[in-house]
Amino acid sequence: MANFTEETISVAGGNLQVYKGGSGDPLLVLHGAGGNAGPRRYAQALAEKFTVYLPSHPGYGKSDRPGWVETMQDLACFYTWYQEQEGLENVRAIGFSMGGWLAAEMLSMTGHAFSKVMLVGAAGVKPVDGEITDIFIINPGQIRDLVYHDPSQVPEWDEMFGTDPTPEQTDQAESDREMAIRLTWRPYMHNPRLPAKLARVSVPTHIVWGENDNLVPVECADLYQQAIAGSQVTVLPNCGHSPQIEKPDDFVQTALAFL
Amino acid sequence: MFLMRFTERAYVNYTEEDVRNSPNEAVRLTFSNSNFNPQEGHYLYNMYLDEYEYSEEMGFDGLMLNEHHNTPTCLGATMNLEAAILARNTKNSKIVLLGNPLPIFDNPIRLAEELAEIDMISGGRLVSGFVRGTGVESLATNTNPLHNRARFEEAHDLVIKTWTTPGPFRWEGDHYHFRVVNPFQVPMQKPHPPVWIPGTGSPETLVWCAERNYPYIFLETDPQGTQDMKSIYAETAREHGYEPGPENFGYLVRIHVQDTDEKAYDVGKGYMVGNIGVGRIPLPRDYASPVGYGSRSDDPRFLRLREQIRSDPFRVGGLDGAQYDSILDSKRWIIGSPDTVISQLREVLSFMRPGILAVWTNDGSISHEDTMRCLELMGQEVLPALREIGEELELTDPFQKEGVQPGLTRM
Numbered sequence: 001m002a003n004f005t006e007e008t009i010s011v012a013g014g015n016l017q018v019y020k021g022g023s024g025d026p027l028l029v030l031h032g033a034g035g036n037a038g039p040r041r042y043a044q045a046l047a048e049k050f051t052v053y054l055p056s057h058p059g060y061g062k063s064d065r066p067g068w069v070e071t072m073q074d075l076a077c078f079y080t081w082y083q084e085q086e087g088l089e090n091v092r093a094i095g096f097s098m099g100g101w102l103a104a105e106m107l108s109m110t111g112h113a114f115s116k117v118m119l120v121g122a123a124g125v126k127p128v129d130g131e132i133t134d135i136f137i138i139n140p141g142q143i144r145d146l147v148y149h150d151p152s153q154v155p156e157w158d159e160m161f162g163t164d165p166t167p168e169q170t171d172q173a174e175s176d177r178e179m180a181i182r183l184t185w186r187p188y189m190h191n192p193r194l195p196a197k198l199a200r201v202s203v204p205t206h207i208v209w210g211e212n213d214n215l216v217p218v219e220c221a222d223l224y225q226q227a228i229a230g231s232q233v234t235v236l237p238n239c240g241h242s243p244q245i246e247k248p249d250d251f252v253q254t255a256l257a258f259l
Numbered sequence: 260m261f262l263m264r265f266t267e268r269a270y271v272n273y274t275e276e277d278v279r280n281s282p283n284e285a286v287r288l289t290f291s292n293s294n295f296n297p298q299e300g301h302y303l304y305n306m307y308l309d310e311y312e313y314s315e316e317m318g319f320d321g322l323m324l325n326e327h328h329n330t331p332t333c334l335g336a337t338m339n340l341e342a343a344i345l346a347r348n349t350k351n352s353k354i355v356l357l358g359n360p361l362p363i364f365d366n367p368i369r370l371a372e373e374l375a376e377i378d379m380i381s382g383g384r385l386v387s388g389f390v391r392g393t394g395v396e397s398l399a400t401n402t403n404p405l406h407n408r409a410r411f412e413e414a415h416d417l418v419i420k421t422w423t424t425p426g427p428f429r430w431e432g433d434h435y436h437f438r439v440v441n442p443f444q445v446p447m448q449k450p451h452p453p454v455w456i457p458g459t460g461s462p463e464t465l466v467w468c469a470e471r472n473y474p475y476i477f478l479e480t481d482p483q484g485t486q487d488m489k490s491i492y493a494e495t496a497r498e499h500g501y502e503p504g505p506e507n508f509g510y511l512v513r514i515h516v517q518d519t520d521e522k523a524y525d526v527g528k529g530y531m532v533g534n535i536g537v538g539r540i541p542l543p544r545d546y547a548s549p550v551g552y553g554s555r556s557d558d559p560r561f562l563r564l565r566e567q568i569r570s571d572p573f574r575v576g577g578l579d580g581a582q583y584d585s586i587l588d589s590k591r592w593i594i595g596s597p598d599t600v601i602s603q604l605r606e607v608l609s610f611m612r613p614g615i616l617a618v619w620t621n622d623g624s625i626s627h628e629d630t631m632r633c634l635e636l637m638g639q640e641v642l643p644a645l646r647e648i649g650e651e652l653e654l655t656d657p658f659q660k661e662g663v664q665p666g667l668t669r670m
Contacts, residue, residue, distance in 0.1 A: 136545070137543075137545055137549075138283065138545065139544070178405065181404065181551045186401055
């Protein structure tokens with residue numbers, strides 16, 4: 001097992017909480033709207049090959065919430081700033097859900113953010129047939145029911161959900177949700193102009209989706225593929241919105257084959 | 260004392276099962292409008308307007324309206340339209356709007372225009388209340404709940420400036436941007452129509468009102484907790500150089516009167532399917548108060564008060580889960596014959612000391628016939644008695660206050 005440390009660095013005048021572990025080339029992991037779940041099993045596995053950086057987005061976890069980070073484009077600006085400062089440009093990256101949208105926004109802004117990118121169940125592009133589930137009018141329990149296709153196959157289920165959250169964890173979850181509301185309220189979870197801007201992307205991009213994603217419809221995988229020339233798609237069968245948690249072994253295998 | 264009549268104008272032609280079968284079992288926001296029958300709406304809107312016109316005849320000083328969205332519990336989705344009709348069809352009563360939900364308006368200039376027209380048509384009888392709206396109002400209009408208070412305050416400032424500063428001027432705020440603010444129609448009342456703010460005791464709003472000398476109307480709040488809320492208002496008022504009196508406070512109470520206590524008791528049950536809806540199914544928290552909508556203030560005075568509000572057995576405002584008899588025992592609703600109602604109200608008024616009493620005469624499934632009899636008895640017996648009690652207790656209302664009239668901005 002790789003050893004992860006938790007550190008706090010100063011970026012753009014505020015504190016940023018970053019989990020860091022493993023060795024090898026850097027791999028930047030961008031979490032989704034629900035918050036930073038820390039170095040879970042998939043991250044431990046990736047840390048066997050890479051130095052994994054897993055920051056909590058501004059406004060999430062223990063990271064500060066700068067007033068100027070209001071939109072996903074602001075967040076992308078923040079991260080390019082972070083990359084420059086930390087010497088983490090041109091690195092491999094994985095973005096999950098809203099973090100996938102973040103990675104896509106960064107791709108649309110600069111050609112030297114990433115050397116290779118995986119977008120996993122990424123928000124950011126408006127589906128044609130379906131809708132991205134509105135997570136802001138349902139409660140955390142309902143969201144969890146939608147995220148996982150088959151809870152019985154989630155190896156870390158007991159560890160993650162086996163006990164009732166502490167008051168501190170509930171407060172943290174509310175604070176994270178508040179940041180998600182700030183960033184993605186309207187247009188909800190997508191940027192209508194993103195697909196057009198993704199035409200500039202030339203770095204290798206791998207789009208990964210759970211076949212049974214109940215939050216961001218799997219058709220969005222095709223829409224991302226159409227928007228990013230040369231990108232490839234892997235759809236994982238019998239899997240929900242978070243393949244890295246629901247099927248970590250399959251996910252890591254797919255990731256390592258690409259990265 | 261200023262006496263105004265209120266009802267939420269409920270629509271009750273649906274069943275508990277209809278609510279259970281709807282998304283998140285919610286009677287607001289996602290309860291399908293396929294459950295609404297506009298033919299019935301035609302009848303109800305006209306009936307409710309008739310009742311308000313009759314309320315003026317019966318001697319109420321004010322006709323109070325409110326507004327909610329995506330819900331059968333209140334037909335006032337665009338309250339200003341009802342207000343405009345009453346402005347034309349009534350002659351004396353103030354038209355008290357409690358209130359327009361400011362954050363949900365993307366164009367507050369249009370709101371300023373509508374209110375100016377109502378004020379002119381009515382001959383200067385508008386009282387223009389403003390609210391933040393519930394979470395449902397934010398969700399129904401896709402207004403980010405995180406910005407609710409900031410938008411409330413900025414829209415308020417913009418409306419007041421629009422009413423009081425000769426245009427054209429430009430507005431570049433955080434949430435609102437206008438290159439030319441210059442609506443030709445401005446209100447008849449100067450400097451502007453009085454502003455009253457209703458609510459359930461949010462400390463930030465109390466402070467905000469006290470800074471401006473805006474009367475605060477407590478919506479069915481717990482009487483004991485209300486004393487603490489009033490003291491927060493009073494502290495701020497003194498910091499701003501004035502001593503608040505009854506003219507700075509109002510209280511909304513459900514008050515239903517019939518010829519006998521027994522009849523009133525039976526009819527009053529109709530309230531139970533009013534603002535919580537048929538089936539009385541509590542609204543999901545993420546609808547009523549989405550994350551980000553509430554305050555994160557850690558001011559100890561505010562925290563103490565919030566705790567108190569949460570511990571109110573009837574929960575502030577809604578009295579949601581309570582049984583009819585226990586609500587009546589607590590005297591949070593006042594239901595009975597004229598004598599019973601008058602004597603109970605004497606107690607409430609002595610303790611709460613509001614200069615403004617909002618009389619929520621009927622709601623839910625209370626019939627038109629029973630409502631009209633209630634209004635008649637109010638006019639014949641209850642209102643005259645309340646006026647005497649008001650004089651005796653020196654419950655001065657904003658219009659009786661000498662000097663600066665509360666409701667006209669001091670900022």
